[in-house]
Amino acid sequence: MTDLFSAAGLDENAPQPLADRLRPKNLTEVIGQDHLIGKDGPIGRMLANKRLASMILWGPPGVGKTTIAQLLAEDAGLAFDPISAIFSGVKDLRAAFDRAESRRSTGKGTLLFVDEIHRFNRAQQDGFLPFVERGVVTLVGATTENPSFELNSALLSRCQVMVLKRLDEFALESLLKRVEKETNSPLPLQTDARSALVDMADGDGRYLLNLAEEVTSLGQVAPLSVENLAKILQKRAPSYDKDRDEHYNMASALHKSVRGSDPDAALYWFCRMLEGGEDPLYLARRIVRMASEEVGLADPSALMVAGEAARTYERLGSPEGELALAHALVHITTAPKSNAVYAAYKLARKAAAQTGSLMPPKHILNAPTTMMKNLGYNQGYKYDHDEEGSFSGQNYFPDGMERPSFYQPEGRGREAPIRERMDYWAKRRAEIARKND
Template sequence: MAGGVGTGGTETGGPLADRLRPRALGDVVGQDHLTGPEGAIGRMVAAGRLASMILWGPPGTGKTSIARLLADAVGLRFAAISAVFSGVADLKKAFAEAREHKRMGQRTLLFVDEIHRFNRAQQDGFLPFVEDGTVILVGATTENPSFELNAALLSRAQVLILHRLDAAALEQLLARAETAAGRPLPLDAEARAALVASADGDGRFLLNQAETLFSLDLPAPLDPAGLSALLHRRVAVYDKDREGHYNLISALHKSLRGSDPQAALYYLARMLVAGEEPLYVLRRLTRFASEDIGLADPQALVQCMAARDAYAFLGSPEGELAIVQACLYLATAPKSNAAYKAQKAAWKSARDTGSLMPPAHILNAPTRLMKDIGYGHGYAYDHDSKDGFSGADYWPEGMAAQTYYRPVARGFEARIAERLAYWDGMRRDRDPAVDKSADKRADSQGHRDED
């Protein structure tokens, strides 16, 4: 990996990133937390004993280089396969060769690139060979191992996380490339900074860009505009069905919940610029409007539906401004999850109480028989009651009145809370003929508070 560029390999031929691969773990840049003396890899090498491991990190951060250097550092035979190009036959061959070398006294470090691309059954196939020491497995993945690898395999390997290369590490790579080329990059200071930023933490991509610049006969160093016209920018790493997708939507949701419109707009931009489907983003914003704002600002849901209609009418890129407007509205709206909590509580209550009948007085009585058995008898028509409120008991017989919805004292819900308190007061003061409903509510208050 280019993240592991070293100082020794300057031979001609082949891509620059390959020619500058490190010769020792100390030459690997940006991963000192693993390869340094106190890092997990540094300690294993110092002890001369390796455990199987999964190297998890973004592209171009040194996973392949580290695996090769580990084998050299502890005297293991190095064998490599790629899950992209290999199948069961390749695995069987690799294990058979490793077993034969083990019989002759030499153990094998088996490096499996893109290990997450093997299916579950293929991953299970590694287990006996890892357990009996036929191979030391070093897998490399850009995906979250928790989601992509079998629990059984993860239990037999350490997961080591490689960081995306920061600006300082990328500058080290450029300096080594210039040493190998014997001349500086044809860039002014601002263009050099722009080149580093364009790599988005990928050392291999950066060196490939540098190699292109070295190959050109430029009359003068490029400025940022000239660099942008000459080289393409690295596309952000973003798979719509993988962890990057879920990380960004989680960050967007939590920024909205935290009422930070600037951060929310940043994560929205990250998703849309990377190619996320705008309608997916709109669906998540709409869910947020109900889950985290609800009746604290009923217009939040209206804004989201309007943004959906505007985007459907305008398309990209014009319609994306409507998504931005909805995002900013949600971030700056008063927050309440009272409706969300009320839904969960009511759904639980419905599951727990089964098929309780509503009270007879609120049942329709379209037939004579139903009237005779009491359906609809004693129903209080609220519009005929004083203040348009009867205060009747609507709960099934044998079920205590519940309180699912508890509005917060923010936004429009503060007014709703006042209204509910007013009605509760009217229930307490209403006609004694319906006082049993009030008694039922009072008897259940302690239970409701515990919920």
């Protein structure tokens, strides 16, 4: 197997980065992905059956996508041919396919590894299809983005999507032990500082090894405290892209935490998005939306608080205005919940689309002209304020349209008395209808 260090044209005696020296030599050394490469995992079963299918390795940075692809090629007896979608174009793809065709003529298969495969456009992705279908290449693509959004359905139908996990604390600690074995020296870190080093990596094994290499380069020093470690190293930037999958994942987590009445979780995801560089005005809009959709009339003040928090942020900006958003977020999360208005709105829109040609009943139409009066406009209309309980019980839907029921108050918070009034009006409406029959 050609390693990436040799492929770069560097002398084998040149200093190698720690991450390269510790690159696993076989799949059993890959950590944190047993659900895929273990004997009961899908990749493990493929290798046991000596049948390697094309696949997409989807996962965050630094969890072993490239390494797994290299080791799969070795285990399956295939030539490993790596390209990057960032630096490659149509010419490079054609050259890769030509190399694979040439190997095939000599009885040698090819594992074509495409890093950042989502960077290829739709037409370029379509270019893989005939070569995958004919078995010229076994395609292994790597991506940090959701394949269902970024890859053609035709390509996805020919590949299995393997989801790699973010490395947990146990896996990252295992990497640090490998560092100490490789360097034959314990890392000069106090216990809390060692935990802080793991936290800095934020699930990225490659980044952890880079951090550890910086620590080992200090030589023989007294064990570092958390404070001293922070001065030497920089924390990994949060994994967050405002235009891609992480944005929508965290927005979903925030929304569902509010719906689930969990203020701690809502604040956590709110702050995660802020730390990732999200525009606070986007969060302000989300909070207003959630106040309307999730709280509704169970607490009418929620929408007012959310709207005022958004205006406060517009006046104060960051960081002072963000506290007002947090205030509104906790308010709507702890408020009684009802989506009854939201559900009613969707039903009413559907009914309006289906019955859009029906006219209002004549008795509620104004009659400013004699002709309109002769046609029956406004005849029989009852002014509700003059009726018992300010309720006439008349029909306000088009004639011939069966009366629908859109709004069903949940009976929680401020909707409880609304439910009582609507039940009373329904009873009165039925009584009036019987009298008129």
